[in-house]
Amino acid sequence: MILGVIADDFTGATDVASMLVRAGLKTVQVIGVPDGPAPEADAVVVALKSRTNPAQEAVRDSLAALEWLRAGGARQFYFKYCSTFDSTVEGNIGPVTEALLQALGSDFTIACPAFPENGRTVFRGHLFVGDQLLSDSGMRHHPLTPMTDANLVNVLQAQVSGRVGLARYDTVAQGTAALQARFTELRGAGVQCAVVDAISNDDLRTIAAACAELPLLTAGSGVALGLPEVYASRGWVTPDAHAADLPAVGGAAAVLSGSCSQATNGQVQHWIDAGRPALRLDPRELAAGRPLAAEAIAWVLAQAEPALVYATSNPDDVRAVQAELGVERAGQLVEQCLAQIAHGLAENGVRRLVVAGGETSGAVVQALSVSQLRIGAAIDPGVPWTQVEGRPLLLALKSGNFGCVDFFDKALQQVQ
Secondary structure, three states, rough: OOOEEEEHHHHHHHHHHHHHHOOOOOOOOOEEOOOOOOOOEEEEEOOOOOOOOOOHHHHHHEEEEEEHHHHHOOOOOEOOOOOOOOOOOOOOOHHHHHHHHHOOOOOHHHHHHHEEEEEEEEEEEEEEEEEEEEOHHHHHHHOOOOOOOOOHHHHHOOOOOOOOEEHHHHOOOOOOOHHHHHHHHHHHHOOEEEEEEEEEHHHHHHHHHHOOOOOOEEEOHHHHHHHHHHHHHHHOOOOOOOOOOOOOOOEEEEEEEOOOOOHHHHHHHHHEEEEEEEEEEEEEHHHOOOOOHHHHHHHHHHOOEEEEEEEEOOOHHHHHHHHOHHHHHHHHHHHHHHHHHHHHHHOOEEEEEEOHHHHHHHHHHHHHOEEEEEEEEEEEEOEEEEEEOOOOEEEEEOOOOOOOOOOOHHHHHHHH
């Protein structure tokens, strides 16, 4: 193992794994803190469900994952979070970063959620989603981690005890040596973590090269794009052109959507507008005890084509349900129901599942008792197909904010 990745949710894990496979690294994703020997791979991604957990739980699980990856021989480590820097005011990005730095005996790392291919760029320390500041985007309405400040230096500084600094775009544009010099300057000033600007893939490659000697990187999936080239230049790995190949599995297909992000709302509406079969889950009916999971399984299996089951709603509807049921309970009801549906569909021969939403994907993977995923080709940037290790079951685990408007159809057409 060359690279050990700790991801704070399941879709984020497949996102970064997809970036590594794309560049030719044989990559395996493991679910939860593993035990036993590490799998044979160039990179191993540990998928945690720690983004919205209490900070102490996120730190505990991240440190356990780090120790397992160290025992597996990883030469560099990568804490992966969302390209929209999803976090509460208290964490968990900051607390986990500090804990990992301390465990590795290091005093400096970077923070860079940029993923330009998906419209996430960092400029003068501010995170943009497309042409909007993060604080003006749909992320300001996120039901669990609303992001109301686009200044990443401010956001991260509120979560850590050490100093946070900035490496600006004009330094990055000067190349690897200039960026490394900036890192040296920041470290000399007592900065523990540097937010790094990035507006293009070339910037990501420069950042990866400049961080070659750092034990720990913290980033979205974008910086991973440049790491395989760094490793290849050192003779650590030979990129494999077939790293993303997955077998055909046949069988039926379905789509499950729990995300309420702006992008997923558009994808659900596109599916419905095309006249495709779709069934909406109402959290209020779940709270009242109606057996919607069993009803949905029977309904999907009765359809002549792939069907969509969704709890996706607009921000106003989400707030109304949360006010009535409570934020945590509303989310758990939906996640548990969609997880039960996924399990029932898999038991009845569905072999291709598209799942939208990080929390939903985590619940589905746990319900399916998945321990390892082999990473395949990307459907859209950041979203690959994956194969459950040892089983003829393919999963596309989509972050709520990712994918084009016809993503569901595009995903199902890509694999048979």
